[in-house]
Amino acid sequence: MATTDGVTGGPWPGRGRPPMVALYAGLTLAIAAGLAAAVSTGVVAVEAGQLLAVMLSPLEAAEGQPVAHAVFWDLRLPRALMALLVGGSLAMAGAAMQGLFGNPLADPGIVGVSSGASLGAVLVIVMQINVLGSWTLPAGAFLSGFVTTWLIYLLARPSQTGGDNARLLLIGIAINSIAGALTGYLTYLASVEQLESLLFWSMGSLSRVAWAPVFTIAPLAVAGLVLLRRQAVPLDLLALGERQAQHTGVDVRRLRRRLIALTALLTAAAVAFTGTIGFVGLVVPHLVRTVIGPGHRHLLPFSAMGGGLLLMLADIGARSLDPPNEIPIGILTATLGGPFFLWLVSRRQAAGG
């Protein structure tokens, strides 16, 4: 029987596979701990005992604790859950886009999907479009996110030899600046009260969270995960290039349509409620790949969990770095993600890829 030579595809030596169950359990525990930290951190001091008491009575404030009740149920919990859902959606969208473009540098923010979706949302606000009621804004974000993703794919379509980084990134620059320019025109046209909500899109923030958006994005994120994970095998095969994926039985055109729709949906859902929050979709799948390898069956759920955890922790930071003010979370993720992106690009250059 042949032995392995020690150089493996992942950090797990020999024939071994990563201990998936333990990793899932660990990440779940980390999310639970993060959630506990998120609901107990903030400007208003709430003791652990008080927190427990209000947790047990969701519908009515326990006597003498109306503030604690409101802080937990109306502010901190929906906000923490929103961070979890938005971070998970963005990281999943990033993982799927990287598979689709065959390029680990693809990210909804970098290639321009986020700014495209954001443009749609801004258009809805400034033009005061209201055809679908409260769904108009998410629908606008989704539609323009979808069109943008499609456009980027047509322009940066991976060739037989694999994804062309330079091309994808250049197209990302162009798309971002076009969407930025159009958003600029709309900003110019906007009224004063509209301006305030526009600023919110450009920086990304979780400060406006209530239960309604949480209930809106939760089914989208869950459906996105379930539907994306069904494409895990075709996504793996797509790593062989489009032609060979087709030869092994992947209907590449159909897969492409589905992936574009799903990534646009996830990105738009996130953007519609929290503005553009960058780099989560880039950083998280990359880290997950280095731990468990590139197989999408686990990459997608791990990215979802990891992205949620990361954004929830980032939000704790955003709320507690400069109290009582809060730093817009999009700025925080960009501060951390930008250098990471540079490191990734330079490392790939060094490796000739």
Next chain:
Amino acid sequence: MLEIEDVSLRIDDRELLRDVSLACPGGSLTALIGPNGAGKSTLLGLMAGDRAPTGGAVRLAGRPLAEYGVRELAGLRAVMPQDSVLRFAYRVDDVVRMGRALRDLPPQEDEASVHMAMAEVEIAPLAARNALTLSGGEQARTTFARVRVQSTPVLLLDEPTAALDLRHQERLLSLAADWAAAGHCVVAVMHDLNLAAAHADHLVLLDQGRVAAQGTPWDVLLAGQLRRVYRQPVCVLPHPERDCPVVVTTGDGPP
């Protein structure tokens, strides 16, 4: 198994293939040979269903290729490309498993099939390696194993031996010939005429998009014909041990 009837392909006024007819029955190893740009890989692409011919018909098991769905086709033919692409750091054994991922085959046979295919091309020791770090020859053998586990009646190989050393050239083509002998239909684009002569039972010599000659190695590998098609003088000798011709170039070529 695979029939090509009067196939032509024209792209932007360029005639890439013209009136090509050939039959590749099950149980045969057909080699497509010819100089650079003769249309070998293009013809293989038509056989794979990558594009439709502008004239004539390609039939697989009696039905035109266009009538098959993607999944259905993947159950009937596997394709080994000229250069293998891989975009993420999958393990070598995972890359081989990809050949079976969308096949409707009993899953309990998957592992045995993957292990056998990797052992055949001697990549079993590399099973847990990052497939992005393989050498060209190791990549080609991994791709070959992946195509093998797809377990299809038709196998299309585009220059399968280009990156391989002598031992693995021989091994790979012997394996291909074994599958053909077991009833599969194998078609390979080949540059090395001697490998083609030694392992294929049917040679198709293409010249500028047309079939210049086809038949057994002894019928096709004629010095005058090769000199004309390849524009290079050659000598054809009998192989000292095998029953096949050997082609060697001679020095008095064109300036």
